[in-house]
Amino acid sequence: xxxxxxxxxxxxxxxxxxxxxxxxxxxxxxxxxxxxxxxxxxxxxxxxxxxxxxxxxxxxxxxxxxxxxxxxxxxxxxxxxxxxxxxxxxxxxxxxxxxxxxxxxxxxxxxxxxxxxxxxxxxxxxxxxxxxxxxxxxxxxxxxxx
Numbered sequence: 001x002x003x004x005x006x007x008x009x010x011x012x013x014x015x016x017x018x019x020x021x022x023x024x025x026x027x028x029x030x031x032x033x034x035x036x037x038x039x040x041x042x043x044x045x046x047x048x049x050x051x052x053x054x055x056x057x058x059x060x061x062x063x064x065x066x067x068x069x070x071x072x073x074x075x076x077x078x079x080x081x082x083x084x085x086x087x088x089x090x091x092x093x094x095x096x097x098x099x100x101x102x103x104x105x106x107x108x109x110x111x112x113x114x115x116x117x118x119x120x121x122x123x124x125x126x127x128x129x130x131x132x133x134x135x136x137x138x139x140x141x142x143x144x145x146x
Contacts, residue, residue, distance in 0.1 A: 001047050002031055023083045052129050055084050092131045101139050113144050
């Protein structure tokens with residue numbers, strides 16, 4: 001994946017796409033920083049986690065910009081998220097998540113909110129970054145309460 005980002009950096013340079021170039025360079029830098037911190041090459045899932053972290057930080061920035069009445073900066077962050085999402089695997093739909101949660105609840109014999117941690121742990125291991133954490137938590141909570 002890092003080689004794809006590097007290729008796209010070169011392409012963005014050729015096309016003089018400054019916004020895309022800036023985002024791609026920041027992604028490459030974030031991945032390299034994590035590699036230096038761990039002292040090894042990152043696996044694919046670790047790179048995806050770094051990119052997901054970049055999206056999350058930009059989403060937080062959007063919220064702050066909107067609270068501060070700075071829609072132009074929020075718009076810029078939104079465009080950056082779109083660029084990053086190109087490199088991330090597609091997120092699961094709510095219906096797909098519900099199917100997986102139902103399977104996990106059945107397999108784990110979960111019946112109450114006391115089992116939420118167990119179900120969430122199993123779902124995180126199974127789905128990883130394919131499902132939005134907030135949405136996953138919401139679905140598990142609703143299934144266990146109802």
